[in-house]
Amino acid sequence: xxxxxxxxxxxxxxxKVSSYGAIAQAAGFPRAARQVVRxxxxxxxxxxxxxxxxxxxIALPGEGGLDQRFRLEMEGVKFSGRxxxxxxxxxxFKKQAAKKRRSTLREK
Numbered sequence: 001x002x003x004x005x006x007x008x009x010x011x012x013x014x015x016k017v018s019s020y021g022a023i024a025q026a027a028g029f030p031r032a033a034r035q036v037v038r039x040x041x042x043x044x045x046x047x048x049x050x051x052x053x054x055x056x057x058i059a060l061p062g063e064g065g066l067d068q069r070f071r072l073e074m075e076g077v078k079f080s081g082r083x084x085x086x087x088x089x090x091x092x093f094k095k096q097a098a099k100k101r102r103s104t105l106r107e108k
Contacts, residue, residue, distance in 0.1 A: 001027070001029060001032075001035060002035075002039050002042070002043070004027040004028060004029070005023060005024070005027045005029070005035060005036055005039040006039060006043055006046060007027070008023045008026040008027040008093065009023055009036075009039075009040070009046050009047065009048075009050070009051060010046065010047070011026075011091070011093065012047060012050045012051075012091045013091065014047075014075050015075045015076045015077060015089065016050065016077075016089055016090065016091035017050050017051070017052050017056070017072065017077060017084050017086070017089055017090060017091065018050065018051060018052075018090065018091045018093075019033075019051070019052055019053060019054050019055075019056075019090075020033035020034075020036040020037060020051060020052075020053060020054075020059075021033040021036075021054060022090075022093065023036045023051060024036050025093075025095075026093035026095060036051065048068075049067070049068045049071040049072055050072070050075075050091075052068075052084055055083055055086065056079075056083035056084030056085065056086040056089075056090075057082065057083050057084075058082065058083075058084075072084065077089045
């Protein structure tokens with residue numbers, strides 16, 4: 001499990017973010033957002049700052065949260081108030097993109 005979660009996190013490009021839940025889903029573990037947190041805490045060298053809570057909220061308290069926002073802003077990520085503008089800066093994993101296309105086609 002940890003290696004698949006790490007691999008999903010490493011796919012997030014500079015200037016994009018993803019949520020804990022979306023990463024768990026992309027790694028094949030739906031509803032395992034807490035496992036993503038655990039992997040981030042136990043692994044070194046991951047772009048941890050590109051992982052945010054649902055809706056684009058920075059979940060880290062205090063200086064950690066300020067550091068995360070600073071790092072994201074340095075990569076060009078924009079915020080609305082305290083949240084990342086997810087419509088513009090969310091990284092969509094390939095499996096998610098395919099599902100969204102299929103559901104859009106069904107609606108038409």
